Amino acid sequence: MEKFVVSARKYRPITFDTVVGQSHITTTLQNAIRTNHLAQAFLFCGPRGVGKTTCARILAKTINCQNLGEDISPCNECESCKSFNNNASFNIHELDAASNNSVEDIRNLTDQVRFPPQYGKYKVYIIDEVHMLSQAAFNAFLKTLEEPPSYAIFILATTEKHKILPTILSRCQIFDFNRIQIKDIADHLANVARKENIQADYQALELIAQKADGGLRDALSMFDLNVTFAAGNELTYKSVLDNLHILDYDYYFRMTDFLYKGDITGALLLYNDVLEKGFDGHQFVVGLNEHFRNLMVSKDPQTVKLLQVAESIQKRYLEQASNLPLGYILSSLSVGSHLDINYKAAKNQRLHVEIGLMKLSQIQNVLNLSELPAVVGEEKKKSNVTEIPAKPTQVMQSITNQPPAVNPVATYAPQATPSVTTQVRETPVFTPRPTVTPSKFKSTNIDLPVPGANEKPKQTESQPVFVAKEKSFTQEQLQRALYRFAEERNNATLEVMLKREFGLEGTLLKLRLDNQVQMDLLTQIKQDLATFLRQQLENSGIQIAAEIVETQIERRPYTAQEKFEYLANKNPALWDLKDKLGMELVF
Numbered sequence: 001m002e003k004f005v006v007s008a009r010k011y012r013p014i015t016f017d018t019v020v021g022q023s024h025i026t027t028t029l030q031n032a033i034r035t036n037h038l039a040q041a042f043l044f045c046g047p048r049g050v051g052k053t054t055c056a057r058i059l060a061k062t063i064n065c066q067n068l069g070e071d072i073s074p075c076n077e078c079e080s081c082k083s084f085n086n087n088a089s090f091n092i093h094e095l096d097a098a099s100n101n102s103v104e105d106i107r108n109l110t111d112q113v114r115f116p117p118q119y120g121k122y123k124v125y126i127i128d129e130v131h132m133l134s135q136a137a138f139n140a141f142l143k144t145l146e147e148p149p150s151y152a153i154f155i156l157a158t159t160e161k162h163k164i165l166p167t168i169l170s171r172c173q174i175f176d177f178n179r180i181q182i183k184d185i186a187d188h189l190a191n192v193a194r195k196e197n198i199q200a201d202y203q204a205l206e207l208i209a210q211k212a213d214g215g216l217r218d219a220l221s222m223f224d225l226n227v228t229f230a231a232g233n234e235l236t237y238k239s240v241l242d243n244l245h246i247l248d249y250d251y252y253f254r255m256t257d258f259l260y261k262g263d264i265t266g267a268l269l270l271y272n273d274v275l276e277k278g279f280d281g282h283q284f285v286v287g288l289n290e291h292f293r294n295l296m297v298s299k300d301p302q303t304v305k306l307l308q309v310a311e312s313i314q315k316r317y318l319e320q321a322s323n324l325p326l327g328y329i330l331s332s333l334s335v336g337s338h339l340d341i342n343y344k345a346a347k348n349q350r351l352h353v354e355i356g357l358m359k360l361s362q363i364q365n366v367l368n369l370s371e372l373p374a375v376v377g378e379e380k381k382k383s384n385v386t387e388i389p390a391k392p393t394q395v396m397q398s399i400t401n402q403p404p405a406v407n408p409v410a411t412y413a414p415q416a417t418p419s420v421t422t423q424v425r426e427t428p429v430f431t432p433r434p435t436v437t438p439s440k441f442k443s444t445n446i447d448l449p450v451p452g453a454n455e456k457p458k459q460t461e462s463q464p465v466f467v468a469k470e471k472s473f474t475q476e477q478l479q480r481a482l483y484r485f486a487e488e489r490n491n492a493t494l495e496v497m498l499k500r501e502f503g504l505e506g507t508l509l510k511l512r513l514d515n516q517v518q519m520d521l522l523t524q525i526k527q528d529l530a531t532f533l534r535q536q537l538e539n540s541g542i543q544i545a546a547e548i549v550e551t552q553i554e555r556r557p558y559t560a561q562e563k564f565e566y567l568a569n570k571n572p573a574l575w576d577l578k579d580k581l582g583m584e585l586v587f
Contacts, residue, residue, distance in 0.1 A: 179214025
């Protein structure tokens with residue numbers, strides 16, 4: 001039985017031309033070899049599986065090739081290339097810093113540097129995972145790295161450049177390896193499948209490439225896994241989905257269609273199907289948020305390049321994004337982010353996700369609320385009811401008959417019959433509040449009530465007229481009004497605030513608060529409190545101000561020594577008595 005060699009080793013690049021997705025690195029290294037501008041030390045950094053160690057080996061093999069061509073490719077026929085291919089080269093030394101990170105390991109390496117190569121031009125030292133070296137090992141390596149012999153070249157490879165000392169970085173030429181693009185990985189996998197006589201669906205290869213997250217080694221490992229899982233050397237899109245346990249994009253596209261149409265039933269049934277297939281609810285929520293993010297970047301041609309998906313999936317995103325308004329997508333992202341944040345804290349996580357889906361399904365209805373005021377205006381035009389403005393001397397019943405929490409609105413009221421009006425001598429003061437035109441305001445709050453299909457918008461009822469009054473009141477009357485307001489609200493914090501000493505300057509009520517919590521509570525109920533006091537005391541000039549007053553708590557004596565010092569400070573004769581009697585205080 002022939003020994004199986006994994007694809008990551010079998011199809012490992014052996015020349016610069018075969019390196020995938022790192023053309024900026026390979027071009028620079030080839031030009032350095034061609035112009036004889038090789039540095040004494042290189043640092044290759046980047047994510048895992050993108051070709052750092054591979055490029056280091058290719059560089060070491062190329063600079064020692066005795067028959068190097070103009071295309072900067074090893075000949076694979078000279079003594080140096082043959083020994084390298086057989087892993088028997090004495091000019092190339094590899095050190096795994098993850099397991100050899102002590103000072104002694106670095107000293108052994110520096111001792112080897114003193115000996116020149118037996119054949120070839122250079123001795124190359126490849127130190128992988130160099131960030132794992134200890135502080136002392138880095139310091140022992142500094143001198144040799146800065147002034148190595150002319151035949152010595154160091155190539156350091158790491159995935160965490162930020163952990164390397166700045167003194168090491170300053171002595172190296174730094175090459176940053178990029179994550180390999182999905183298309184480049186898929187094309188490379190297609191080439192491997194062709195050499196292995198495997199019938200592979202290109203969409204399946206794109207799915208593997210996306211799952212690899214920019215690492216070619218991970219992609220090749222998943223490719224071998226899926227080939228073993230598939231039957232008859234045929235790699236299909238469905239088999240890759242089942243093997244890698246990936247939630248298909250089709251679920252998110254269908255879910256978005258259900259949510260935009262307001263189909264709660266379809267959305268809940270589709271989510272149940274996802275759970276029955278064994279997928280985690282949090283994984284679905286994260287994927288749904290990523291789906292809305294992809295839809296958002298698909299709305300603008302300049303941001304389409306941010307889509308890290310296959311070309312076939314990218315077309316579907318562009319198609320669905322063209323049918324969705326940007327406001328809906330942004331509101332869905334807001335709801336989805338809160339759904340993701342609170343998922344772990346939810347006791348019933350399935351219900352938590354289902355409630356979130358219900359909110360998402362009502363977003364479009366909430367956005368359409370901005371069109372309702374225009375409809376109301378059309379109905380008013382068609383109606384035969386004529387509103388007659390009231391005369392200034394005719395007002396509705398006194399606002400003292402209204403509940404305390406109602407805020408009077410200064411506006412003209414319809415003309416009422418004599419039985420429900422009251423003649424007053426004061427001239428009414430009308431100060432209408434600024435209003436926002438409803439037709440120009442669009443709300444994206446999904447918690448707003450959504451009218452039903454047969455429900456008609458409610459007409460705004462006329463509010464009573466606010467009449468300015470200047471009746472005088474005493475501090476006791478104000479205190480009783482504050483007590484009544486606190487008792488009606490039934491709030492312990494509010495009772496503490498309003499049932500304490502306050503200041504009164506004319507009609508300005510000055511409340512003294514203890515902390516910011518009370519200040520925040522007062523800010524919420526300040527308008528209602530002012531309205532209540534004006535009604536109860538029949539004075540429209542009442543204003544409310546507040547300030548936080550820090551109370552200093554007097555410390556009482558607790559221990560025996562503190563009690564004695566407290567009494568002695570009040571009566572200094574105790575110190576004289578102690579001195580005259582020659583007493584010693586023992587506490």
